[in-house]
Structure formats: C-alpha cells, structure tokens
Amino acid sequence: QVYLVESGGGVVQPGRSLRLSCAASGFTLSEHGVKWVRQAPGKGLEWVAAISYDGRNKYYADSVKGRFTISRDNSRNTVDLQMNSLRGDDTAVYYCAKGSMGGLDVWGQGTTVIVSS
Amino acid sequence: DIQMTQSPSSVSASVGDRVTITCRASQGIRSWLAWYQQKPGRAPELLIYGASTLQNGVPSRFSGSGSGTDFTLTISSLQPEDFATYYCQQANSFPLTFGGGTKVE
Numbered sequence: 001q002v003y004l005v006e007s008g009g010g011v012v013q014p015g016r017s018l019r020l021s022c023a024a025s026g027f028t029l030s031e032h033g034v035k036w037v038r039q040a041p042g043k044g045l046e047w048v049a050a051i052s053y054d055g056r057n058k059y060y061a062d063s064v065k066g067r068f069t070i071s072r073d074n075s076r077n078t079v080d081l082q083m084n085s086l087r088g089d090d091t092a093v094y095y096c097a098k099g100s101m102g103g104l105d106v107w108g109q110g111t112t113v114i115v116s117s
Numbered sequence: 118d119i120q121m122t123q124s125p126s127s128v129s130a131s132v133g134d135r136v137t138i139t140c141r142a143s144q145g146i147r148s149w150l151a152w153y154q155q156k157p158g159r160a161p162e163l164l165i166y167g168a169s170t171l172q173n174g175v176p177s178r179f180s181g182s183g184s185g186t187d188f189t190l191t192i193s194s195l196q197p198e199d200f201a202t203y204y205c206q207q208a209n210s211f212p213l214t215f216g217g218g219t220k221v222e
Contacts, residue, residue, distance in 0.1 A: 045218075
C-alpha cells in the first residue's frame with residue numbers, strides 16, 4: 001500500500017520554530033517531487049513549498065519565503081519542512097503530497113500546527 | 118502568479134443530478150490542471166490531472182475538459198458519496214495555486 005505520513009505538528013508560540021516530517025511507505029519517495037500544502041481552519045487549500053526529486057530545486061509560496069525551508073533525505077525516504085518565525089496565520093493542517101503528471105496523487109493524513117501564545 | 122477562479126462556490130444538488138464546476142485561470146496554463154475532491158476531516162484526493170485524464174480508481178461519472186484558461190469538472194450522475202468540496206489546481210508554473218473550492222451539498 002502506498003501512503004505518506006506526516007509528523008511533527010503541535011502547538012507553538014508565535015516566533016518559535018517547528019519541523020515537520022513526511023515519510024513514505026510502499027514506494028520510493030526519492031523518485032518523486034514532493035509538495036507541502038496547508039489548509040487553515042475552515043479555509044481552502046494553499047500550496048506552501050515544493051522540492052524536486054533530487055532536492056536541487058526548491059520553491060516557496062511568498063507567504064513563507066525566508067521563514068520555511070524544505071529539504072529531503074533520500075536515504076531515509078523523507079521530506080522535511082523547517083518552519084521558523086511562526087505566525088498566527090501559519091495555523092493550519094499541513095499535508096505532504098507526491099507529485100505526478102501535474103497532479104498530487106498521494107497525500108498524507110495531515111499534521112496540525114497551531115501557533116498561539 | 119496565476120489566479121484560479123472556481124464557480125460556483127457552492128451548489129445544491131440531488132442524487133442523480135448532473136453537476137458542472139468551472140475553473141478559470143488568469144492566464145493560459147495549457148492542460149496543466151488538476152481536480153481534487155475533499156471530504157470533511159480528510160485529505161484531498163486526486164480525481165483528474167492533465168485537465169481530462171482520470172486518476173486510477175476514480176469512477177467514470179467524473180470527467181474533466183478544457184485547456185488554456187477555461188476548465189470544467191462534470192459529475193454525470195451525482196452519487197451520495199460525491200457530496201464534498203472540489204478544488205482545481207494549476208500545475209503550469211510555480212507558485213502552484215488552487216481555486217477557492219466548490220462545495221457540493
């Protein structure tokens with residue numbers, strides 16, 4: 001069975017950091033680009049960051065540029081999202097997803113990040 | 118950035134109805150368009166990619182069409198399990214962008 005599992009979410013104070021991790025099972029994540037997508041409570045989907053299969057190319061939404069860093073460890077079959085200087089509007093469910101032919105065909109169950117004092 | 122505008126934002130429909138959702142891109146994206154279904158408390162699921170290619174396992178009552186700036190998702194005969202929110206997403210260029218969603222209720 002093919003799936004992704006996110007971890008690392010939690011409650012954090014504004015200005016602090018959190019690191020999310022995305023692990024793959026049932027397939028080799030290193031062969032695919034990976035995206036992080038978030039969804040604030042009651043809102044729509046927002047793309048956050050992307051990394052190419054080999055880690056050479058990284059892209060960020062303007063809302064997180066300079067604060068978030070995406071990385072991957074292909075030896076561990078994982079992709080991480082380092083989130084610094086967190087703000088209240090970063091509160092959301094964060095999903096990682098595998099890219100394929102322009103669509104995101106495998107998604108994790110999501111991990112919740114709450115930024116609050 | 119490419120803006121994706123979905124309409125309607127919500128639609129009231131009954132089982133057996135034909136439902137059509139449209140998505141308009143602020144600039145041409147060729148066929149780099151995907152559609153997702155999301156149910157409450159669940160991750161989105163890919164329905165269609167490349168504007169019209171059905172993802173494996175997705176029922177054939179779902180179909181997609183369009184290219185350039187105007188796209189359509191059609192559910193030919195709405196089933197009880199299809200009540201959900203649907204999103205379009207352009208994959209032509211970064212930043213990737215999603216439509217605002219259409220709730221089918």
